[in-house]
Structure formats: structure tokens, C-alpha cells
Amino acid sequence: MDLKLSPAEEAFRAEVRAFLDANLTEHLRRGAQATPTVFAEPDLGREWQRILHEKGWLGYHWPVEHGGTGWTPVQRYIFEKECALSSAPGLPVLGLKLLAPVLWTFGSPEQKAHYLPRILSAEDFWCQGFSEPGAGSDLASLKTVARREGDRYIVNGSKIWTTQAHFADHIFCLVRTDPSVKPQAGISFLLVDMRQPGVSVRPIIGLAGDQEVNAVFLDDVEVPASDLVGKEGEGWRIAKFLLENERGGSCHAPMLIASLLRVREDAANEPSDDGGTLLRDPAFARELARLEQSVLALEMTELRILAEVAQGRPPGPQTSLVKMLASTLRQEVDALAMRAYGYAGLQLATHRPLYGQDCEAPVGSKAAQVAAPAYLNSRAWTIFGGSNEIQMNIIARTVLNL
């Protein structure tokens, strides 16, 4: 694997930097820096999505025939890293990165023609309806039922931990279409319009006071049979494809590198007890260096996976390794950030968004105000997308052959 960027890739990086300098407004940057949750608030995410769409860069990992850029994995990596270093808001990934590859891989021509452009233009906002009460890690035990009646399905059940369901107008769901076969074989993948009777959304408030996740109830919801993706009973295969993309579809190291750079900068300005700066404090400096090295190691692993993908191979179960390491590092980086701001890092402003006009004034800096909510929010990293324990099981079975 050659880690040195080619002259063409260096030129590409310069082009991305110039674009970000010209188009990433101060409002968007500040908003992204003041967002303690995993996803940007929709007002920021949508504005950034519109800017990228106009430029033709929104589908930066989409194939050209579906409106994407057709960039190489290295170009995508450069783009993601530059966006992270410039504090660009996170994009609504559930449609763009999770559903879209499912549609172009398993969807009917009509589904591709209808839904893909609407994901890019932000006309449709998607959420993910996989987990249910009692069916998280053990996803195959899900109970939401879809009964076929002529040319439609009637769906009954409930989903939980549904990120951004309160903003979404569509949900892609795993449903049980055949209870008589073994659990995995009876699952199908349905696209559901949430703007209809029978769909209701209830908020779940997180530790830090954020509303990010919800419970979604489906009572006699009608879904045209044409919104079944793939064949009946193929949902498990599609879900595994989607989860592999969820775990490995984004590079995590760029965001972690950007966070650590910010911690380093702030620690250089934070006075320490001995009259120096926090950055000079040996214990703090040691922990910062340990995390910087771990994040660089993660970046190498991500680049290795990208090199595989560039050869046309799927990201594979190594994505579980990346998801597990990135989740743990995210929590450690957020814990270090709290330490960096001392007592100011303990404030817990509950008004949202933290970049809003009417948000309370921060104690110390804005970064200090975001530290505790971000720390609390990032407890979820080792749970969503498959908990660390589940990733370890996958690594043991499929990577280590134990």
C-alpha cells in the first residue's frame, strides 16, 4: 500500500480545500463545532447538503450513473478528512450512505429512479427502522409483521432508538413477512412513507438532554408491494450488506484527528496549576500523545481497508474492528476534552441547539460548553450500529476464525 498521495491526489486535496474555504460559512462551521450529537441538526445538515449538491459533490461515494462523483476511495478519504479538519457539518447519512447503496444494489429500476434523486435533493429524509424492544443485538428476533394483502403490505409493530425519526418522512424497515421459517429467512426490507395514518413517533431524550432517538409505532400501516426491496425473505441479506456499510462506510479517523487537534490547541491556552499550560502537564500530554498515536493507527487500518475497496473487494468484517476501535477512541477523546476544560467542562447546558441565539452563555469557551454533552452523548458509540461486544463476536468468528 502506497501511503503517499500522488500529484493528482494532492491537486484534488487543494481543490477540496479551496472549495471548503469558499463555501463553508462561519455559521456552518460554528454550528458543527457546537453540535454534541453524532448527526448535525437538520437545519445545518440540509444547508450543507444543498451546497454540496449544487457543486455535484454530495454523492461523493455514489457511482456516477446514480448522480455520484465516481471518486476513488482515496479521493473520498481526502474529502472526508478535509471536511472534518474544516468542521463541516455531518451529512444525513441514513439516506445518503446506508439506504442509497442498498437501492442501487438490490432495488428495482423504479425504486432507483424514484428514490435515489430524492435522497440527493433532500426531498426525502430517511431514518432506519431495524431495532425493536427486545431485538437489538439479536436483530433476527424482530417482531414487526408485514402481511401481504393483494398489492400492498399491512405493517404492525414498533421500532426503537430510531435516530432522527422526528425529522424523517420515510423509514426503511426490517419486517417479518413469514413467521413459519427460521427467523433470518422470514425477514424482508420495506420502504415506508411515514406521512400516513398509523405511523407515530415518540421522543426518547438522551443523557445530555438531546432528542436524537425515538420510538416509532406502526399500526395497520399500508405499504405498496412495489416498496419491497429485493425479494420477500431477502431482508436479512440486505441488512447485513447495509450494516457492513454502516460500520465501514465512513472513515472515523478524520473526525477523531480533528477533535484531538482542537483539544491540543485549547490545552495550549489552558493554564495549569504550576503556572505553565495544560499541554505541558506530563499526565495530560501523555494521554494526548497516546490517543494521537492510537488514532493514527486507526487511520492506517482505515486506509488499508480503502486499499482493499479500491481493488474492488468489499470492506468485509474488518469494518467491525474499525467500528469497535473508533467507538472506544471517540469516548476517550471526549473524556480528554472534558479534562482539558477543567471545571468549565462540567457545565451541562440543556438548551438546544447549542449554536442557537437563545442558548445560555458558556462558562469559559463554547468548546467547554459542548464538552460534557458530547462526552455523555458519545456513550452511545459503543452501542449503536452493533455494540462493542457484538463487534468482538464478529471479529472472533470471521476474522480470527475462533
Ligand SMILES: Cc1cc2nc3c(=O)[nH]c(=O)nc-3n(C[C@H](O)[C@H](O)[C@H](O)COP(=O)(O)OP(=O)(O)OC[C@H]3O[C@@H](n4cnc5c(N)ncnc54)[C@H](O)[C@@H]3O)c2cc1C
Ligand atoms: C444513540 C443510538 C442511536 C441508534 N439509532 C438507531 C437507528 O437509527 N435505527 C435502529 O434500528 N437502531 C438504532 N439504535 C439501536 C442499536 O442498534 C441497538 O441499541 C444495539 O444494536 C444494541 O441493542 P439493544 O439496545 O437492544 O441492547 P441489547 O442487545 O439488549 O444488549 C444489551 C447488552 O448486552 C450485550 N450483548 C447482547 N448480546 C450479546 C452477545 N451475544 N454477546 C455478548 N454481549 C451481548 C450488548 O453488548 C449490550 O452491552 C441506536 C442506538 C443508540 C444508542
